[in-house]
Amino acid sequence: MPLTPAVTDLQQLKTHPAIAKLLAWNSAAVEGAKFDRDETTIYIERSWLREACVLLRDDPGCPFNFLSDVTCVDWFPSEPRFEVVYQLLSIPKKERVRLKVRLEGTAPAIDTVTSVWPAANYFEREVFDLFGIRFTGHPYLRRLLMPEDWEGYPLRKDYPVEGYR
Amino acid sequence: MILNMGPQHPSTHGVLRVILEIDGENVVRIMPDIGYLHTGIEKTCEAKFYQQVVPLTDRIDYLCPLTNNLCYVLAVEKLLGLEIPPKAQWMRVLLNELTRINSHLVWLGTHAMDIGALTVFLYCFREREDILRLFEAVSGQRMMTSYFRIGGLALEPPLDFFEQTRKFADRFPPKVDEYENLLTGNPIWMMRTKGVAKLAPEDAIALGASGPTLRGSGVDFDLRRDIPYSGYENFKFKVPVSQEGDVFARYMCRVQELHESTAIVQQALDGMPEGPIKADAPKVVLPDREKMKTQMEALIYHFKIITEGFAVPEGEVYQAVESPRGEMGYYVVSDGTAKPYRAHMRAACLANMQTLPKMCEGRLLADVIAAIGSIDIVLGEIDR
Numbered sequence: 001m002p003l004t005p006a007v008t009d010l011q012q013l014k015t016h017p018a019i020a021k022l023l024a025w026n027s028a029a030v031e032g033a034k035f036d037r038d039e040t041t042i043y044i045e046r047s048w049l050r051e052a053c054v055l056l057r058d059d060p061g062c063p064f065n066f067l068s069d070v071t072c073v074d075w076f077p078s079e080p081r082f083e084v085v086y087q088l089l090s091i092p093k094k095e096r097v098r099l100k101v102r103l104e105g106t107a108p109a110i111d112t113v114t115s116v117w118p119a120a121n122y123f124e125r126e127v128f129d130l131f132g133i134r135f136t137g138h139p140y141l142r143r144l145l146m147p148e149d150w151e152g153y154p155l156r157k158d159y160p161v162e163g164y165r
Numbered sequence: 166m167i168l169n170m171g172p173q174h175p176s177t178h179g180v181l182r183v184i185l186e187i188d189g190e191n192v193v194r195i196m197p198d199i200g201y202l203h204t205g206i207e208k209t210c211e212a213k214f215y216q217q218v219v220p221l222t223d224r225i226d227y228l229c230p231l232t233n234n235l236c237y238v239l240a241v242e243k244l245l246g247l248e249i250p251p252k253a254q255w256m257r258v259l260l261n262e263l264t265r266i267n268s269h270l271v272w273l274g275t276h277a278m279d280i281g282a283l284t285v286f287l288y289c290f291r292e293r294e295d296i297l298r299l300f301e302a303v304s305g306q307r308m309m310t311s312y313f314r315i316g317g318l319a320l321e322p323p324l325d326f327f328e329q330t331r332k333f334a335d336r337f338p339p340k341v342d343e344y345e346n347l348l349t350g351n352p353i354w355m356m357r358t359k360g361v362a363k364l365a366p367e368d369a370i371a372l373g374a375s376g377p378t379l380r381g382s383g384v385d386f387d388l389r390r391d392i393p394y395s396g397y398e399n400f401k402f403k404v405p406v407s408q409e410g411d412v413f414a415r416y417m418c419r420v421q422e423l424h425e426s427t428a429i430v431q432q433a434l435d436g437m438p439e440g441p442i443k444a445d446a447p448k449v450v451l452p453d454r455e456k457m458k459t460q461m462e463a464l465i466y467h468f469k470i471i472t473e474g475f476a477v478p479e480g481e482v483y484q485a486v487e488s489p490r491g492e493m494g495y496y497v498v499s500d501g502t503a504k505p506y507r508a509h510m511r512a513a514c515l516a517n518m519q520t521l522p523k524m525c526e527g528r529l530l531a532d533v534i535a536a537i538g539s540i541d542i543v544l545g546e547i548d549r
Binding site for chain 2: 003006036037039041065066067068069071073074085087091094096098117118119121122123126130143144145146147154155159161
């Protein structure tokens with residue numbers, strides 16, 4: 001399967017059911033979209049994330065009822081620095097979609113989605129632990145993998161591979 | 166009373182610490198504390214070439230190394246847009262199902278031992294030894310196989326590998342009945358597992374459970390069948406589902422999966438295609454030793470791949486496979502260089518472990534052991 005170039009034009013992608021649903025609900029919530037290597041990515045405006053997640057989860061046509069994963073990518077030194085990535089799966093329809101939220105580098109914070117999918121609990125704690133992103137409203141936002149008294153956020157790009165000595 | 170269980174507790178299968186708030190013998194609250202095995206594999210990946218990450222993936226889930234290898238190489242192959250020859254795909258399926266049997270045998274043995282049925286452990290490890298010998302024959306390693314490569318397989322399987330595998334697949338199903346004879350109808354086993362640590366299907370989905378933990382609660386979902394990868398669409402197999410959602414239901418799912426996996430191994434052996442085991446992509450796949458020693462061009466490619474790696478086009482991929490424990494996912498981001506910009510592993514156990522409070526709270530302390538065993542945790546995968 002030779003690679004086809006990514007489609008990043010929202011106009012071309014607005015027929016995708018999930019994107020159409022989000023655009024019909026609130027076009028200000030969708031910042032952009034991408035279709036690349038058979039995977040759909042939707043960029044969500046950060047203040048609308050939780051409502052968008054509820055909408056996708058409760059969509060009767062294709063309910064994204066399963067949160068596969070939450071993670072983060074650090075694009076240091078460019079701004080907005082962080083991209084929080086949500087991988088959604090619809091068990092009845094066997095469809096996947098990826099949501100992304102861009103966050104700036106200073107004091108990054110975003111709404112938690114634990115009220116939408118309780119599965120987000122550990123995933124968000126892991127992202128907080130390794131990237132230092134605060135999830136406002138999280139029921140128990142403490143370090144998950146690193147020791148409680150650890151300094152710094154190891155998966156940030158400005159954190160050396162060998163750690164601080 | 167607050168009770169601390171672990172991190173050095175035999176039934177936690179590694180180093181899991183569980184903080185229990187108990188009232189008499191009843192569990193009021195349960196809080197898993199993890200991270201004791203955290204080695205920063207995701208950070209290490211960012212400093213390695215793409216092909217150097219494969220051995221790291223073995224160490225994530227040490228009971229199913231080949232599943233991790235497969236998930237990673239599929240993700241990178243999708244980023245590269247590589248076409249994999251059919252023989253390599255079928256070998257991958259064959260070895261993955263052997264890995265599933267291997268992992269389930271370790272689970273069955275240790276889980277039964279936790280609950281008090283010591284005999285099964287020895288029976289399971291007897292058959293596991295046969296599988297490890299097959300792994301050793303094919304890759305030179307019993308556990309950390311690293312046999313899959315980006316673009317295909319590391320080596321041709323040895324001459325009598327298929328014969329030995331067929332012998333194993335023929336004699337294995339009666340052995341599963343042997344384990345079942347010891348457990349399934351056993352009154353003590355049923356008392357310890359039936360109705361214990363119940364998980365409702367809607368809770369299982371909401372908490373991100375996958376694999377047998379999800380199917381034990383009656384949700385019929387298996388990535389091999391529903392979102393096929395690596396040629397699984399060519400195989401016929403049933404997906405065992407149990408409705409009860411208790412420890413016994415999860416046990417039944419896994420035991421039946423042993424039979425289904427053996428059936429897939431048989432089909433893979435019957436239909437094994439002939440042909441190359443590596444993709445035709447000289448800039449990505451290492452040349453044969455013979456060619457490397459006789460052809461200038463092959464030597465140059467070999468040198469380039471080893472010293473500089475290969476550039477992967479910009480993009481991102483989330484690839485999920487059905488590991489013995491559930492949805493194992495690799496999220497790989499490339500910035501166009503020879504090293505992954507970000508590699509993230511979605512650990513099935515991490516999400517499955519979130520179901521522990523739902524299973525145990527309000528129940529007896531002894532059931533916690535059964536519940537931990539029934540979600541089949543591997544701490545290496547949880548902590549990475």
